[in-house]
Amino acid sequence: MKIAILPGDGIGPEIVAQAVKVLNVLGEPFEMETAPVGGAGYEASGHPLPDATLKLAQDADAVLFGAVGDWKYDTLDRPLRPEQAILGLRKNLGLFGNLRPAILYPELANASTLKPEIVSGLDILIVRELTGDIYFGQPRGVRECPDGPFKGQREGFDTMRYAEGEIRRIAHVAFQAAQKRDKRLTSVDKANVLETFQFWKDIVTDVHKEYPDVALDHMYVDNAAMQLVRAPKKFDVIVTGNMFGDILSDAAAMLTGSIGMLPSASLDANNKGLYEPSHGSAPDIAGKGIANPLATILSAAMMLRYSLNRQEQANRIEDAVKKVLAQGLRTADIYEEGTTKVGTEEMGNAVVKALA
Amino acid sequence: MKIAILPGDGIGPEIVAQAVKVLNVLGEPFEMETAPVGGAGYEASGHPLPDATLKLAQDADAVLFGAVGDWKYDTLDRPLRPEQAILGLRKNLGLFGNLRPAILYPELANASTLKPEIVSGLDILIVRELTGDIYFGQPRGVRECPDGPFKGQREGFDTMRYAEGEIRRIAHVAFQAAQKRDKRLTSVDKANVLETFQFWKDIVTDVHKEYPDVALDHMYVDNAAMQLVRAPKKFDVIVTGNMFGDILSDAAAMLTGSIGMLPSASLDANNKGLYEPSHGSAPDIAGKGIANPLATILSAAMMLRYSLNRQEQANRIEDAVKKVLAQGLRTADIYEEGTTKVGTEEMGNAVVKALA
Ligand SMILES: CC(C)[C@H](C(=O)O)[C@@H](O)C(=O)O
Ligand SMILES: CC(C)[C@H](C(=O)O)[C@@H](O)C(=O)O
Numbered sequence: 001m002k003i004a005i006l007p008g009d010g011i012g013p014e015i016v017a018q019a020v021k022v023l024n025v026l027g028e029p030f031e032m033e034t035a036p037v038g039g040a041g042y043e044a045s046g047h048p049l050p051d052a053t054l055k056l057a058q059d060a061d062a063v064l065f066g067a068v069g070d071w072k073y074d075t076l077d078r079p080l081r082p083e084q085a086i087l088g089l090r091k092n093l094g095l096f097g098n099l100r101p102a103i104l105y106p107e108l109a110n111a112s113t114l115k116p117e118i119v120s121g122l123d124i125l126i127v128r129e130l131t132g133d134i135y136f137g138q139p140r141g142v143r144e145c146p147d148g149p150f151k152g153q154r155e156g157f158d159t160m161r162y163a164e165g166e167i168r169r170i171a172h173v174a175f176q177a178a179q180k181r182d183k184r185l186t187s188v189d190k191a192n193v194l195e196t197f198q199f200w201k202d203i204v205t206d207v208h209k210e211y212p213d214v215a216l217d218h219m220y221v222d223n224a225a226m227q228l229v230r231a232p233k234k235f236d237v238i239v240t241g242n243m244f245g246d247i248l249s250d251a252a253a254m255l256t257g258s259i260g261m262l263p264s265a266s267l268d269a270n271n272k273g274l275y276e277p278s279h280g281s282a283p284d285i286a287g288k289g290i291a292n293p294l295a296t297i298l299s300a301a302m303m304l305r306y307s308l309n310r311q312e313q314a315n316r317i318e319d320a321v322k323k324v325l326a327q328g329l330r331t332a333d334i335y336e337e338g339t340t341k342v343g344t345e346e347m348g349n350a351v352v353k354a355l356a
Numbered sequence: 357m358k359i360a361i362l363p364g365d366g367i368g369p370e371i372v373a374q375a376v377k378v379l380n381v382l383g384e385p386f387e388m389e390t391a392p393v394g395g396a397g398y399e400a401s402g403h404p405l406p407d408a409t410l411k412l413a414q415d416a417d418a419v420l421f422g423a424v425g426d427w428k429y430d431t432l433d434r435p436l437r438p439e440q441a442i443l444g445l446r447k448n449l450g451l452f453g454n455l456r457p458a459i460l461y462p463e464l465a466n467a468s469t470l471k472p473e474i475v476s477g478l479d480i481l482i483v484r485e486l487t488g489d490i491y492f493g494q495p496r497g498v499r500e501c502p503d504g505p506f507k508g509q510r511e512g513f514d515t516m517r518y519a520e521g522e523i524r525r526i527a528h529v530a531f532q533a534a535q536k537r538d539k540r541l542t543s544v545d546k547a548n549v550l551e552t553f554q555f556w557k558d559i560v561t562d563v564h565k566e567y568p569d570v571a572l573d574h575m576y577v578d579n580a581a582m583q584l585v586r587a588p589k590k591f592d593v594i595v596t597g598n599m600f601g602d603i604l605s606d607a608a609a610m611l612t613g614s615i616g617m618l619p620s621a622s623l624d625a626n627n628k629g630l631y632e633p634s635h636g637s638a639p640d641i642a643g644k645g646i647a648n649p650l651a652t653i654l655s656a657a658m659m660l661r662y663s664l665n666r667q668e669q670a671n672r673i674e675d676a677v678k679k680v681l682a683q684g685l686r687t688a689d690i691y692e693e694g695t696t697k698v699g700t701e702e703m704g705n706a707v708v709k710a711l712a
Contacts, residue, residue: 083548113586118469134490134516138503140551147494150519156555157517160490163506190599192439195496199512225607226615229585230469243546247603251581259582 001308002031004060006053009039009082010281011291011344012066018293018348019064019300022320025352026313033060037089038068038082038281048085054092062307063089063274064300067281082281090130095266095274096166097173098128098245099302102232102252102262107325111257111334114229119255124235125181126252127174128245129167130266133196134160135242160196162241167200169269171207174239178214184236185216188224188244200241221248228252253278260292260333263299265306273307275299289343292331294321297351320354327354357664358387360416362409365395365438366637367647367700368422374649374704375420375656378676381708382669389416393445394424394438394637404441410448418663419445419630420656423637438637446486451622451630452522453529454484454601455658458588458608458618463681467613467690470585475611480591481537482608483530484601485523486622489552490516491598516552518597523556525625527563530595534570540592541572544580544600556597577604584608609634616648616689619655621662629663631655645699648687650677653707676710683710 005020007013023030035053036044044050048068057063068082078084089095104112104122112119137159145155171187178185187204189197201218208216219227221244227234228248232255240248253259262278277295285291298321305314329350330339342350361376363369379386391409392400400406404424413419424438434440445451460468460478468475493515501511527543534541543560545553557574564572575583577600583590584604588611596604609615618634633651641647654677661670685706686695698706 078548078554081548087549113470113474115469115471135549137513142551142555145517145519148519150521153520154555155517155519155522156550156552157493157515158550158552159513159515161501161511161513163501163504163511164509165506166511190602192434192437193443193491194512194514195498196512196514198434199498199510222602222606225581225603226610229607229610230613244603246546246578247581247600250578251585251607254582254585257586 001029002033002060004056004063005032005034006037006057006063006065007034007040008037008066008068008281009070010067010283010286012068012281014289014344015277015291015293015296016064016066018344018351019296021348022297022317022351022355023300025355028310028313037065037085039070039073041085042073042076042080042082048080048082049088054088057089057093062272062303064303065274065276066296067277067279069281070283087135089274090266091136093272093274094131094268096129096131097170097267098130099177099265099267100126100128100249100253100262100278102126102256104256105258105261105322105325108256108258108261108334110336112255113257114255119232122232122256124232124252125177125237126245126249127170127177127237127239128249129170129240129242132162132166133242134158137161160194162196162200164203167203168207170239171204173267174237175207175211175214178237179211182236183214185214186224186235186238187216187218188221188238188240188248189218190221191218192220197241204239224248225251228255258334260295260331261298262295263302265299265302267306271306273303275303289345290332291344292333293344293348297321297348316355317351320351323354324350357385358389358416360412360419361388361390362393362413362419362421363390363396364393364422364424364637365426366423366639366642368424368637370645370700371633371647371649371652372420372422374700375652377704378653378673378707378711379656381711384666384669393421393441395426395429397441398429398432398436398438404436404438405444410444413445413449413630418628418659420659421630421632422652423633423635425637426639443491445630446622447492449628449630450487450624452485452487453526453623454486455533455621455623456482456484456605456609456618456634458482458612460612461614461617461678461681464612464614464617464690466692468611469613470611475588478588478612480588480608481533481593482601482605483526483533483593483595484605485526485596485598488518488522489598490514493517516550516599518552518556520559523559524563526595527560529623530593531563531567531570534593535567538592539570541570542580542591542594543572543574544577544594544596544604545574546577547574548576553597560595580604581607584611614690616687617650617654619651619658621655621658623662627662629659631659645701646688647700648689649700649704653677653704672711673707676707679710680706
């Protein structure tokens with residue numbers, strides 16, 4: 001079993017180091033190889049996703065990814081900017097199925113900006129399509145506006161598109177995820193305005209026939225954004241496209257107030273996957289040893305579960321994380337009075353100890 | 357001065373009736389004419405935006421709009437569904453500038469699902485472009501997928517686009533709105549992925565040169581969705597495109613927990629406008645006399661301010677609404693213990709009385 005380790009930028013290297021430490025004490029024969037990505041890839045070889053890094057990721061059974069991005073790369077041309085690495089990995093590895101749990105740990109209920117009764121016990125799963133939609137649709141660019149009142153001016157344009165097979169396969173992922181949970185799936189669209197999402201709705205409705213045990217409902221994206229604020233616990237699994245999923249999964253993560261705790265998985269058709277924390281590279285606190293490594297450690301647990309077929313090890317890690325929270329250990333981002341503030345490494349060590 | 361009154365469906369007629377009552381006691385020589393729209397338009401003449409209704413709206417100085425939509429029209433073909441009326445009015449009247457305040461009245465602080473310290477005193481303004489973007493871009497439809505791994509299958513597609521002049525005019529609206537407030541503008545984009553919104557960002561940055569007194573910052577839409585949950589009071593004015601604005605303005609409205617209080621304005625280049633509550637037609641409570649008419653009454657106030665040049669009357673109405681809240685009057689949606697629950701008509705009457 002080979003794991004590609006891509007730490008990236010900002011706090012990426014620090015938090016990934018803790019997850020690697022945890023993987024190393026499991027007693028599994030994992031081979032791990034590290035390569036630069038994002039700004040680090042650009043520094044090393046002039047491109048955010050160096051060929052060797054892509055090849056390593058392609059050859060591995062799973063990818064553990066930290067985070068990419070730093071203000072100092074903001075002035076680079078778009079194709080050279082760090083986040084292009086993550087788009088390139090998703091596309092080249094065919095990682096169409098993004099699973100983003102939004103879970104509020106009971107110990108962290110106060111971290112949320114929402115009232116406890118609205119979010120305590122929150123446990124929803126957002127399934128976001130990750131290789132289609134307006135993220136990759138062609139044509140796109142800046143051109144001369146071809147018609148209408150602004151004819152002849154410059155205009156920016158992009159293409160939103162979803163093919164039938166693309167919608168079917170993400171719908172299957174979502175229905176199957178719902179089967180393992182509370183058996184309720186909400187498909188989020190904008191069928192009242194967009195042709196793409198009327199088509200999406202029709203196909204999801206059709207796939208539903210194969211999952212009669214799952215209750216399906218449809219919700220417009222603007223309403224979904226409202227319901228996430230109003231009554232997030234009413235959701236079980238949400239499935240949506242790449243663009244809407246980007247927005248809603250971040251909003252859902254923030255409901256917990258503890259985005260430093262949230263892992264994610266991005267899977268291909270064979271359950272090979274890339275695993276990364278839901279938060280970003282936080283360049284403002286990079287190198288200070290205060291970042292929360294738990295989202296990355298929990299991403300490693302998801303990797304064990306989905307790509308490496310090690311359910312029990314995944315459970316062990318998740319239990320160890322719960323244990324350190326119960327012990328009152330907190331990194332700065334989730335600290336509150338009466339708990340013990342620890343740094344990145346101490347937190348990693350505590351998880352290792354809890355595993356023993 | 358001629359006002360087109362378009363009550364629409366669901367609770368639309370009830371709440372618009374209260375706003376009309378308020379307008380009638382101002383002692384202004386307004387001529388008001390009513391026409392059916394949405395499901396009511398479809399019932400009356402087979403189309404959600406009957407020709408006569410569109411003509412009335414075009415000839416008027418301002419439009420007061422209730423709400424459209426009812427489940428019973430869900431099975432109609434898309435071009436006949438109620439919400440097409442609102443899209444048709446926006447496009448035909450050139451109402452490109454949508455102003456949606458999200459204000460939390462001190463008396464209603466408990467209505468929010470967010471903690472009081474996060475939202476009390478919230479007062480942000482979302483400026484949403486309303487006649488461009490992927491809402492109207494051509495081409496769009498369902499076709500045979502022309503390339504890639506799904507070639508030959510059906511695919512749904514839409515076109516996102518913004519011309520330079522379209523971005524400039526909404527940027528001017530937003531900068532000028534910011535000048536009248538706290539002089540801070542956040543432009544929301546997805547420039548890291550979309551050509552349309554890299555272009556958007558460039559043009560907004562250019563327009564900024566004409567407003568050196570306004571502080572401009574740029575934020576990705578996923579981050580904006582997070583920051584609205586995390587620290588909404590940090591925003592002053594937000595400007596964004598039609599699609600992102602749809603999602604963010606609804607999320608922002610829901611932060612207040614009292615969407616029944618929030619008006620909106622949709623303006624053309626000459627400040628002619630359509631005014632409507634931010635909430636929907638709520639068919640589940642239609643005809644029960646319990647809907648909150650205040651968002652519609654406050655929409656009438658916005659109409660007086662922006663289209664009819666009656667600042668003082670606008671202030672009078674807004675003060676009257678504050679007065680009835682201070683008196684403890686509440687419709688069911690904002691009711692809490694210790695206040696007095698009233699129906700739609702009682703609430704309208706109370707505002708009329710407070711105006712005297
Ligand atoms: C960095 C960016 C391109 C990316 C996205 O929009 O998908 C990020 O926001 C995410 O959600 O992983
Ligand atoms: C009804 C629908 C077409 C409309 C929109 O998406 O613009 C609504 O959600 C709104 O925000 O006014």
